[in-house]
Amino acid sequence: MSVSDSYLSFVLEQLGDVPRVVTKRMFGGIGIYSDGTFFAVIDNDTLFFKVDETLAKRYRDKGMPPFAPIPGAKPMMGYYQVPPDVLEDGRALGQWAKDSIAIAGKLGPKTRPPTGRTKPASSSAARRK
DSSP states (O other), rough: OOOHHHHHHHHHHTTTTTTTTTEEEEEEEEEEEEETTEEEEETTTEEEEEHHHHHHHHHHHOOOOEOOOOSSSOOOEEEEEEEEEHHHHHHHHHHHHHHHHHHHHHHHHHOOOOOOOOOOOOOOHHHHO
């Protein structure tokens, strides 16, 4: 579950049309955010984008599999592998990424990449103890 520096650099270069991209290493892979919205994962030098059922059909029609980070386990149907022809075309990749960002924004609250900092306990939580 590693990601090479060269593959990450290539993906980030190809995502040049996507605003404010931030990456975060997680669980041996890399999460990708745009404006605080988590929309992609890189695992084993393979890029996966967030999908809903409508977008998933686009990926299946191109023969792409869902994200399966654990061999033998059920795949994560919410992410699909980006087709090689799309990955190679920065303009197409940017559009597919923006479609995934829109879906990720609809499916959940906007999140920010983890910073490693934790919030202090609220005073009401402290009073309940």
